[in-house]
Amino acid sequence: MKHLMAIAAFGALIAGGAMAADLKEWRQAKAAPVNAADTDLGDFRWEARPVIVMADRADDPDFTAQMKVFRDEAEGVADRDMLIVTDTDPGAQGDLRGQLSPDGFGVYLVGKDGGVKFSSQSPVSMARFAEIIDAMPMRQREMRDGG
Template structure:
């Protein structure tokens, strides 16, 4: 999995540069496992959305993953990488850093800061609206418009 991360990052860089058409946006699915990633690998490149649960059978986890998968393209446009952690016993670096209690969905900005924590599932529309309010995302939109027009 660690060998996959450079390709994910390279694909996101192409998308972030504005050079890729909408059809060229890489769709990152299935999600990455928390035990196999380091948040620092995504710094200034991607916006991790981390979904925690104590078990993959948690109904909130199942609902969140269904919501994300249904509109993963909308997340890819915003350079989102989905990361999951459903094993509290593994004590992943992400679980230690973000300290979830049961189910939790976290949006991490490209700057590495936690932008939102939610104890219940959110739709992709809610997630993308939150991302689109971020100053860095606003700058990306301005740059994309400037290079397109």
């Protein structure tokens, strides 16, 4: 059976004054991966920064390492409005696979405007994602405005 990640609740906000544990749970749920086959990136334009993680199989070592980065850094993922999208079924030939044409493992950072901003054929650290995203003009405004 091919690997499918469940869609997580993405936009539910916790009311002000929430306990730290509730905030941590919300950030982890917001950072949970979604399946590429179930996702139209247009739905998240101007709302999220999709990071598409593709591999030929779910047990690919690079895929596993990249997903561990996101699990370990769920707060940073959520703080930067990153939406983790996975595709480990090359036979499905979904829209994203057709557009990005990965050869084995690939990770692609898409900006809120819908353009691919960065790609790599090896796992990427959260520090590198933070460096790239935090340099974006829209992210600069978000940090300045507290968004």
